[in-house]
Amino acid sequence: MSADRFLPIHDPELLARGERVLGPEFRAMNERVREVTALTSRLNLLPFDDEAGKATLFAEILGRPLPQRVTIYPPFYTDHGRGLELAERVFINQGCTFLDFAGIRLGEGVMIGPKATFITMGHPVDPVERRQYLTGAPIDVAENVWIGAGATILPGVTIGRDAVIAAGAIVADDVPPSSLVAGPKATVLRSW
Known part of the structure; x- marks a missing residue:
């Protein structure tokens, strides 16, 4: 399978609307993914108490230093790093994944349990189009949200302030402020 058959979304305005865009930017995206994968591999091998080493690698991954009082175990x-916006007092537990090419914002005081996954990019459902381009939309998590262990947040989701996402939940739709969501989302929608 040839890498140049995949084309990414790049235009932030179209991403915000969840639209697809074909473009020649795949090679640059692919290079960034490889660079960040190497950086996260190094990060994940550091001794837990090597705060200076972790800070240096996070700055390279994110393209800027971590905000003060952000904790990441x-x-x-991550696949891109530069699309991940972290506010003060964000806590990210072990084993979390942020596929952030289309952008992920975590508001102040967000807490994330182990092995949570945030995915901003995907492929079309149509099997002919599936290998031709990517689709995507940003994820926005408001202040003081708690996301439980193993939760999955899908492209384009907005989670309102003070909401709680239960462990293992698959979040495909927006979550209102001050609400609790739980449970799997998978159901058969159509067949071909």
């Missing part, structure tokens, strides 16, 4: 995974 490795292992930590």
Whole structure:
């Protein structure tokens, strides 16, 4: 399978609307993914108490230093890094994954349980189109949200202030402020 058959979304305005865009940017995206994978591999091998080493690698991964009072427990995974916006007092537990090419914002005081996954990009459902381009939309998590262990947040989701996402939940739709969501989302929608 040839890498140049995949084309990414790049235009932030179209991403915000969840639209697809074909473009020649795949090679640059692919290079960034490889660079960040190497950086996260190094990060995840550091001794837990090597704060200076972790700070240096996080600055390279994110393209800027971590905000003060942000806590991230490795292992930590991301595919881009520069699309991840972290506010003060964010806590990210072990084994979380952030596929952030389309952008992920975590508001102040957000707490994330182990092995939570945030995915901003995907492929079309149509099997002919599936290998031709990517689709995506940003994820926005408001202040003081708690996301439980193993939760999965899908492209384009907005989670309102003070909401709680139960462990293992698959979140495909927006979550209102001050609400609790739980449970799997998977159901057969259509067949071909």
